[in-house]
Each structure stands twice: as C-alpha cells, then as structure tokens.
Amino acid sequence: MIAAQTLAIARNTFREAVRDRVLYNLVAFAVILIASALLFGEISIGVEKTILINIGLSSISVFGLLIAIFLGIGLVHKEIDKRSLYSLLSKPIHRWQFVVGKFLGLNLTLLVNTLFMSMGLWGALYYLTRSFQPEDVYIWTAIYFILLELFLVTAVCLFFSCFSTPILSAIFTFLIYVVGSAASDVRDFGTLTKNPLLESLTTAIYYLLPNFSDFSVAGAVSHGLPVGSHLILLNTAYAVCYASMLVIAAVWIFSKRDLK
C-alpha cells in the first residue's frame, strides 16, 4: 500500500509536468538546437560529427538542467503555497512518501524528456552519417551520465524546495551546479595558493558539494573515445549515495515543518 501511494504521488507529479506548457517549449527548443547543429557541422569541414555530438549532448544537458531546476524548485514549495498539500497530507500517508513521490515523479519526467531529446540527437546523427559506428554507443553512456547529473540536481532542488522560496532555491541550486561543475578546479586553485586556510576551504568545498565535473564526458564521446565501466559504476554509486542523502535531509526537514 505504501509503495502504491508513493507511486500515485510520483505519477501525479509526472502528470503535472507533462501538462505544463513551459516544458514543451523547452523540449522543442532543445530539439531545434540539436537539429541546428547539423548546420554548424556543414561549416566545420571534417568535424561535422564531433560538432553535432558536442552540441547535441550539451543541449540535452543544459535543457535538462533548466527543466530540472524549473520544475524542481516548486516541487514542495508550490504545494505549500497553493495549499494543495492540505488535502493530500490529510490522507493516511507519511510525509516522506510525499517527498519521495515528488522526487521520483520529477525524475520520471526528466527521463522521458531526456530520452525524447536523445532520440532527436540520434536522428540528427543518422541524418548526417547515414550509418552508425560501434563507438557511437558511447553517446548513450554520456546521456546516462546526464541523467545521473539531473538526478543529483533534482535532489538539490528538492532539498532547497523544502524550506526555501522558489527563487532562492533556483539561485542556490544553480550556484551549487556551477561550483560543483568546477569542483576539481576549485580544489586545484586552493592547492596553488599554498595558503593552508584556503586549501582546507577549497578541499572542504570539493568534498561537500556535489561533484558534477565527473559526469561530463561529451568531449571524449564526441571523439569516439570509450568511457570506462569503472567510471560508470563510480558515477552511479556517487549520484545514488549523494542524492539519497539529500532526499533523506529533505524528508527530515519537511517532516518537522508546520504547514501554516
């Protein structure tokens, strides 16, 4: 019963997202951008495919991120603000079911959107090359990494959405994404300064904030380079562990909150 209730919340979250026109605008924009990569390819002699894969994967990642943040920041806050939560939480459910259901629902939305955009990229690639090479399969590894990245971003959004306003949640999530994408650079910068305090600070940031830089393999994949299975395993474990911790923290905060 608990699983069915949680899945009902996830399903409704998915339904809410797919009935939002903004989502369609973003997906359409991403598909147009992927298609326009074909034009970029035509003016780049010899590297059309590399350009297409690079732009395609970047579009999927950026628009996925926009959708994750746009929908994620309002996940909990919107329900509290509009008071739609009152009728739902007065049903015999635990508060954690609501948080987890929302998280699963948004991830389902992102999965469907990402697959849709990926099909666009795959179609554009076929249009350009008229055949697939064995190394093209690594594009799907890059897409899987984008999904893991979005999984993590959703957890960050959900965490902030439990106690902050949508605008602040969006700013916090975006900042964390930017710093997390340059996590290794931040740590290297601290090491270069030779200042013990700064070094400790940047090392703490490196370990505390989610490290998004390891999920970016678009450059390698666009050149047909393989992605090692150990990286797939490590990234999966990292995303699942980190997102789980954030969801647990979100549940803890939300379970103690008065819904005034």
Added chain:
Amino acid sequence: MAAIEISGLRKDYPVGFWRKRPWRALDNLSLCVERGEVFGFLGHNGAGKTTTLKILTGLIFPTAGAATIQGLPIGHPDALRNVGYLPENPYFYDYLTAEELLDYFSRFFPMSPEQRRQRRELVLEQAGLAEFRNVALRKFSKGMLQRIGVAQAVLHNPEIVLLDEPMSGLDPVGRRDVRNLILQLKSEGKTVFFSTHILSDAEAICDRVAILQRGKLVGVGQIAELLQRQSGFEAVIESCPAALLPRLQALASAPVLASGGHHRMELAEENVQGLLSLCATHSIRLISLNPLRFSLEDYFVELLRAGEEARGPAAAKAKAS
C-alpha cells in the same frame, strides 16, 4: 470511545523578525466529540479553529497537549484512515479534472479499482458535479471547488468528517446543499466536526457547539441547553398611558419600543406575572406573549463580549506595566 478527544492542546507560533517570541494560537484546549454527532466549532477569525483542525490532520504539530481520533494518537497516518478533511478555501491541482482528482485521492485508501470507480461516481453525483467530471478544475467556480472539496473528503466513506468553513464562499443554494450533506452524513451515523462563521447554519444542524476565543474554549454544550439559559418572553400590548411607561420599563429587560399603536417589550420569565397583573389592573389589552428564543448569535456575541471584558483589565494592566 469518543470520535475525537482533545486534551490540553496548545500551539505557539514564533513571531517577530529578529527576536522571536511565541504567539499563542491555541491555549489549553480540551474537548470531546462523540461518535455520530454533528459538532460545530465556532469563533471569530484567528480564534484557533483552523489551527485545531490542522493539528488533528497532522498538518501542524502541537506545542503541548494531545489528541486522539477513534483512540489513535494524531500524527500517525493510521489516525487518518477513517477521516475525511475539507480545508478552508480549498485549492486542488487545477490541471486535473474532477474525476482525475478523485481518482488520485482514492488511491491513498485500500480500495479495489471497482470500489474506487463506484465511490467516485457516487460522490460526484452527491456533490452535483457528475456533469462536470471531465472539466479541468481551473475552470471551476469557488462554489464548485468547495463541492469537489467536500466530495474528496467523503470519497473513502470515512466515519469522521472534518470540515473547515464548508459554507464559506457558497451562495444560498450551495450552503443549503452542504447543510443537507452534513445532515445526510449524520443520518449515516458519521461524526461531523466543522468550523463555521455562519451561526444560523450551526444552529440548524449541530448537536453540540464549542466556542473559541483567542485560542481558548469559552463555551461548549448542546445548542438547546446553551440557549435555554437565556430564554425570556416578548410581549406586545396596546398603547398604554404615558404614566404607566416607567412601570412597564421596570419590568422589561430592554428598552420598551412603541410603534403602530403598540408597545413591544422583552422581559424575563419572572416578570411575566407582573406584566399580566399590570394589564389586568389597567385594562390594557395584551396582544401577544411569546417565548423569546435567543439565537446562537446572541449567545456567541455575549460570550465574546464577556471574554473581552474579562480580558480588558488584565490587558490594560499589562499595557501599563
């Protein structure tokens, strides 16, 4: 076992930006709602009615005290298994249709798909929304939203129904429908606990009422019992000589009014005999003498006024210090 039992419930909200201080929304509330009764929860805005209902449904947590629903402590989902709740000014997912909303909410209860469908059909019919089942809720009027709110509250056939201002925003027909629904629930043996501002509705349908003021319970009991305490009489007599007016006024509990060749007065039961003697002695025709039934509104206003007066000296003292 009582349907709802509240014991020493207190709720403090922190207020202030820098230095948070507690603001007491609910102060040592204790009451008991018996099974099968319609219980009205009255009070002005900010009296603590919604706070109480939200605590019962687990939306907010009490600072102190406890409450049980059918013997189960609040705060655990099991306590809500047999409870239906309509929030104040309800808002539902406006991208769903009426049917989709009810289908969604029915999935939180142990019902088979067929049972879900049957209950959905029944409550849509009861709420008068059957023909709007496929209309998105964003197109619903306030009255229709209130109806779908009541429908979702009774969707799983709960034994206890909590309604927060169910008549709020409804036109007279809508109010009558909700009133009838509450009476129907009562006839089915359900317990209805509802807050309202509309005292005439409470008077018409409640078995018992509780009156809250500034988070404190100032009165509770059966309506008939509460109003009986204040009964009196209204007499209408023919115009009498001006010299007798002071004697009439002495018998009356409110100023004697003269209109259309008649005098109208309100008097306590113990003064009825005096009035009859006066009329007989001076050959004044008594046109009518009727028991005066005070309305719940009179009782309510009097209780609130008494509360304010009691609070007055204390408040003034606190201000001075």
